[in-house]
Amino acid sequence: xxxxxxxxxxxxxxxxxxxxxxxxxxxxxxxxxxxxxxxxxxxxxxxxxxxxxxxxxxxxxxxxxxxxxxxxxxxxxxxxxxxxxxxxxxxxxxxxxxxxxxxxxxxxxxxxxxxxxxxxxxxxxxxxxxxxxxxxxxxxxxxxxxxxxxxxxxxxxxxxxxxxxxxxxxxxxxxxxxxxxxxxxxxxxxxxxxxxxxxxxxxxxxxxxxxxxxxxxxxxxxxxxxxxxxxxxxxxxxxxxxxxxxxxxxxxxxxxxxxxxxxxxxxxxxxxxxxxxxxxxxxxxxxxxxxxxxxxxxxxxxxxxxxxxxxxxxxxxxxxxxxxxx
Ligand code: TRP
Numbered sequence: 001x002x003x004x005x006x007x008x009x010x011x012x013x014x015x016x017x018x019x020x021x022x023x024x025x026x027x028x029x030x031x032x033x034x035x036x037x038x039x040x041x042x043x044x045x046x047x048x049x050x051x052x053x054x055x056x057x058x059x060x061x062x063x064x065x066x067x068x069x070x071x072x073x074x075x076x077x078x079x080x081x082x083x084x085x086x087x088x089x090x091x092x093x094x095x096x097x098x099x100x101x102x103x104x105x106x107x108x109x110x111x112x113x114x115x116x117x118x119x120x121x122x123x124x125x126x127x128x129x130x131x132x133x134x135x136x137x138x139x140x141x142x143x144x145x146x147x148x149x150x151x152x153x154x155x156x157x158x159x160x161x162x163x164x165x166x167x168x169x170x171x172x173x174x175x176x177x178x179x180x181x182x183x184x185x186x187x188x189x190x191x192x193x194x195x196x197x198x199x200x201x202x203x204x205x206x207x208x209x210x211x212x213x214x215x216x217x218x219x220x221x222x223x224x225x226x227x228x229x230x231x232x233x234x235x236x237x238x239x240x241x242x243x244x245x246x247x248x249x250x251x252x253x254x255x256x257x258x259x260x261x262x263x264x265x266x267x268x269x270x271x272x273x274x275x276x277x278x279x280x281x282x283x284x285x286x287x288x289x290x291x292x293x294x295x296x297x298x299x300x301x302x303x304x305x306x307x308x309x310x311x312x313x314x315x316x317x318x319x320x321x322x323x324x325x326x
Pocket of ligand 1: 006008009135143144152
């Protein structure tokens with residue numbers, strides 16, 4: 001088994017604590033154990049509505065955020081998807097192996113199509129095929145993702161199996177590397193995953209200053225009335241407390257809840273402080289990188305070279321097996 005790991009992140013340009021706990025925190029740990037590749041998947045991001053004038057900014061911001069969080073270019077290859085054209089190429093070959101019925105089953109596609117009725121583009125539909133290409137190009141053994149991506153990884157494995165069956169053994173089955181953290185939910189609509197697309201009040205950004213965090217958490221929905229059953233909103237705050245606080249704090253509020261004496265305003269104030277403190281270094285490093293765009297560009301140029309070297313090898317193998325190399 002090789003030691004390679006790959007993951008991808010969309011360039012929203014504003015990482016929130018859900019992205020952090022669900023993905024980036026895990027990536028930072030993995031880079032000490034494995035040969036890690038991290039792609040900023042700008043091509044995927046074109047399947048949602050966007051303003052071209054903002055795209056570049058968002059991509060740069062995402063790279064800066066990853067670096068400021070602790071993704072270390074000495075340990076990891078960090079690159080932009082569209083700068084490695086093999087992703088799009090392999091996606092086409094994979095598309096010819098993917099039954100439409102498989103794509104129609106994808107829950108993320110159905111969710112997004114329902115949300116952007118005016119823009120159900122073909123890219124949104126074939127999004128998981130491009131994701132399969134992102135992954136299999138690097139032949140990783142594992143892909144760190146949140147549980148919402150499991151279906152996409154299964155599809156990548158389906159495609160790998162189909163490719164092998166038709167053209168000979170090429171791709172091994174990949175393993176999802178799930179983070180222990182459960183999903184972080186929206187502050188205002190805790191039945192939904194925390195997502196920038198829901199609106200600013202729903203998310204806590206890693207870059208939010210302490211006062212902003214406090215204000216947002218103060219508006220988070222908790223329990224209505226005295227229920228023994230913990231509501232989704234309260235559960236979400238406890239999840240955050242568990243991840244950003246010490247076990248003593250977590251246990252203190254857990255017991256207060258159990259006895260019916262919990263003061264949500266105290267829980268919220270504590271939580272806001274913990275989160276603001278946790279990302280203090282991040283905010284400082286981020287400001288430094290923003291002043292040094294040349295440094296960021298150098299890191300990306302290097303990432304592109306390293307990613308392309310691996311991607312080109314796989315693509316040549318694929319084209320040869322498919323009979324395209326003359
Ligand atoms: N679809 C993933 C998400 O929304 C992003 C992604 C694109 C990805 N390509 C990937 C994740 C490859 C892991 C591996 O989070």
